Amino acid sequence: MKRALWQRAGRRKPHVPVAEAEVLDEIRRLRARLPQVTGAVAAGVDGLVIAQDAAGPEGESIAALTAASLAVAVRMAATTGRGDFRELLIRGDDGYVATYAAGPLAVLTVLAEPRTNIGRLHLESRLSGARIADLVTEALKARENGA
Numbered sequence: 694m695k696r697a698l699w700q701r702a703g704r705r706k707p708h709v710p711v712a713e714a715e716v717l718d719e720i721r722r723l724r725a726r727l728p729q730v731t732g733a734v735a736a737g738v739d740g741l742v743i744a745q746d747a748a749g750p751e752g753e754s755i756a757a758l759t760a761a762s763l764a765v766a767v768r769m770a771a772t773t774g775r776g777d778f779r780e781l782l783i784r785g786d787d788g789y790v791a792t793y794a795a796g797p798l799a800v801l802t803v804l805a806e807p808r809t810n811i812g813r814l815h816l817e818s819r820l821s822g823a824r825i826a827d828l829v830t831e832a833l834k835a836r837e838n839g840a
Contacts, residue, residue: 755802
């Protein structure tokens with residue numbers, strides 16, 4: 694049985710065994726496909742940065758805040774009977790913050806301009822989140838096999 698993100702995060706802080714370069718490449722491909730994306734951070738559900746393409750040191754702050762908002766979003770989805778967490782969208786005066794599940798151990802948080810096409814943001818970010826989930830899974834299998 695697959696455990697929910699919050700169950701894994703609540704048990705202990707998981708170490709996400711992934712090569713930063715591969716995840717960073719995926720983030721950069723996302724930004725190339727969607728120029729309105731101004732930054733992105735892939736993080737473990739524990740709030741630790743896996744890879745970031747965001748200006749300045751804010752990647753660590755984004756990852757930590759993502760972990761906090763993730764806990765609330767997961768709880769909201771569960772309490773309202775909406776199933777496992779998939780994504781969270783915040784719209785501010787100056788743009789969007791969107792968080793997408795990237796498997797059970799990671800999340801992708803994307804910052805975008807206010808003129809962003811939200812449908813395209815969801816489409817492209819979901820694809821990147823799935824790819825990051827694959828990278829995390831591959832790295833976890835390699836670690837378990839002693840590679």
